[in-house]
Amino acid sequence: MANQTRIPRPRLAARAIGAIVVVLEKGPCGSTTGIRTGTRLALLYRQAGAPDRPLDMPQSHGMRIGKILGIPIYLHSTWVIIFAAITYSLAMQFEQQYPGWTPAEQWSVSVFTSVLFFASLLFHELAHSVVAQHYKIRVLSITLFIFGGVASIERDPSKAIQEFNIAVAGPAASGFLFLLFWGLTKIFPSNAVVSSSALWLGTMNGWLAVFNLLPGFPLDGGRIFRAIVWGGTKNFARATRIAGTTGRLIAYAMILLGGFAVFKSVVVLGLWSVFVGFFLLNAAQETVAQAAIRETLSGLRAADVMSNEVPTVGRAISLEDYGAEVLRTGRRCHLVITDDRLVGMMNVHTLNSVPRDEWAHNSVQAVMIPRERILWATPDEPLLGLLERLLSADINQMPIVSGSDDGAAQIIGMVSRDSILRVMQTRSELGPLSFGAAGK
Ligand SMILES: [Zn+2]
Numbered sequence: 527m528a529n530q531t532r533i534p535r536p537r538l539a540a541r542a543i544g545a546i547v548v549v550l551e552k553g554p555c556g557s558t559t560g561i562r563t564g565t566r567l568a569l570l571y572r573q574a575g576a577p578d579r580p581l582d583m584p585q586s587h588g589m590r591i592g593k594i595l596g597i598p599i600y601l602h603s604t605w606v607i608i609f610a611a612i613t614y615s616l617a618m619q620f621e622q623q624y625p626g627w628t629p630a631e632q633w634s635v636s637v638f639t640s641v642l643f644f645a646s647l648l649f650h651e652l653a654h655s656v657v658a659q660h661y662k663i664r665v666l667s668i669t670l671f672i673f674g675g676v677a678s679i680e681r682d683p684s685k686a687i688q689e690f691n692i693a694v695a696g697p698a699a700s701g702f703l704f705l706l707f708w709g710l711t712k713i714f715p716s717n718a719v720v721s722s723s724a725l726w727l728g729t730m731n732g733w734l735a736v737f738n739l740l741p742g743f744p745l746d747g748g749r750i751f752r753a754i755v756w757g758g759t760k761n762f763a764r765a766t767r768i769a770g771t772t773g774r775l776i777a778y779a780m781i782l783l784g785g786f787a788v789f790k791s792v793v794v795l796g797l798w799s800v801f802v803g804f805f806l807l808n809a810a811q812e813t814v815a816q817a818a819i820r821e822t823l824s825g826l827r828a829a830d831v832m833s834n835e836v837p838t839v840g841r842a843i844s845l846e847d848y849g850a851e852v853l854r855t856g857r858r859c860h861l862v863i864t865d866d867r868l869v870g871m872m873n874v875h876t877l878n879s880v881p882r883d884e885w886a887h888n889s890v891q892a893v894m895i896p897r898e899r900i901l902w903a904t905p906d907e908p909l910l911g912l913l914e915r916l917l918s919a920d921i922n923q924m925p926i927v928s929g930s931d932d933g934a935a936q937i938i939g940m941v942s943r944d945s946i947l948r949v950m951q952t953r954s955e956l957g958p959l960s961f962g963a964a965g966k
Contacts, residue, residue, distance in 0.1 A: 540630055574668045588669065595665075599648065602671035613640040616726065624718060639723040644670055646703050648729050651675040653699035654746075658683075658791070673805055683912060686757035694750035700735035702730050730836060742773030744809035766817035773810030774886035777803045820910060822947070822953045828912050829905035831949050832926045839862045845877060845885035845893065854875070859875035859923045859940065862894045868937070902927045903941060914948050 588602035616636035620627060627635075647670060654676050655665040664680040679810055683689040707728030714720040741751040748769045756763035784799030839848060839860045852858065852874055859873040872894040877885075903912050903924045916924060923942035 597665045600669040604672035619810040647675040651677040653695040657695040661688045677838040686753045690753035697735040700731045704732035743769045743813045749877045761814040763821045770814035779809035828907045829849045831945045832941045834939045841891040
């Protein structure tokens with residue numbers, strides 16, 4: 527139904543690894559909604575030597591348009607394309623249906639309807655978000671983009687029932703809007719503006735509810751399906767693989783049907799179906815990759831991968847000297863000390879945030895991460911949770927602190943993303959052999 531011939535996929539540059547996200551996503555024109563985890567973790571997985579998987583979710587947010595329930599709302603640049611396409615196709619439709627309308631009337635009703643449609647998508651994402659917040663899962667953002675809406679939440683739900691309720695809230699919200707708009711067409715049957723707009727919006731929301739209930743990742747229905755299998759089998763990884771497989775089947779079906787439609791000269795709708803199919807395919811694969819990461823890192827703790835080496839630098843040295851130290855030793859992260867007291871942390875990333883010509887005039891102390899902002903981990907923190915914290919804070923390494931007998935905390939090592947990647951790589955090379963408990 528989207529009236530466009532060119533639909534660039536929102537294949538966005540993978541930026542520096544950020545938060546672990548669970549994505550609730552949905553597409554206009556009866557396309558996609560679902561929840562998806564961990565594009566960035568999937569990137570990590572790729573770096574760790576797993577098969578190449580394209581990334582196509584919005585990683586950069588785009589323009590911020592406001593905040594609802596404490597959640598920042600963004601419009602991604604690709605959103606403009608779908609907004610224009612829908613508005614244009616509505617204007618063409620109204621032109622045919624209501625020849626008496628002036629072009630100004632056609633276009634203003636189209637724009638108004640289009641805006642309400644995206645408000646409907648936002649409503650769908652907010653419904654997921656409210657339930658997530660109810661379970662104390664922080665919602666990081668909602669972004670509208672070419673394939674619909676995306677709510678990024680901080681972590682996966684910890685129980686199957688939570689996942690079920692979060693996922694079902696979206697289609698329920700769209701179903702509610704379907705009834706609401708359908709009711710409006712009954713209340714104002716003689717008002718052409720209201721009834722034409724409401725009829726279209728009701729139909730679209732109805733399709734969104736139905737389409738998104740298809741039982742495969744990354745659609746909401748896939749999440750619901752996974753929650754049921756997860757609850758039944760108590761096996762999250764297996765449930766994810768099953769929902770990922772049905773998601774791939776749905777994606778292949780859309781690609782094939784779309785190709786068939788193009789062959790039958792239903793070009794625009796066919797192409798759209800093919801693009802959405804590819805989008806779903808990638809998303810399903812990423813979800814499975816995400817589950818593989820969880821499986822790979824399960825049972826590991828910070829102490830298993832930390833390096834016992836904790837390099838230090840003095841706070842007074844210049845950035846120039848710090849750069850030389852990094853180059854000389856290859857160490858990328860240092861604790862900053864003065865008189866044996868810890869005052870902060872310094873790393874290459876922070877160094878690079880200062881223009882090179884200012885290195886000589888600035889000391890480490892001026893730019894370091896101050897002590898109170900350093901994130902810590904304990905030796906027995908599970909590695910997956912630690913990785914999530916590293917990603918969501920966008921940092922590369924974390925000191926490991928253990929309480930000593932006299933109560934004073936002591937830094938005993940560092941865990942870096944690199945060391946986690948290495949262990950992921952090794953484990954994925956060894957395969958399932960590495961999982962079971964060693965030493966029988
Ligand atoms: Zn949804």
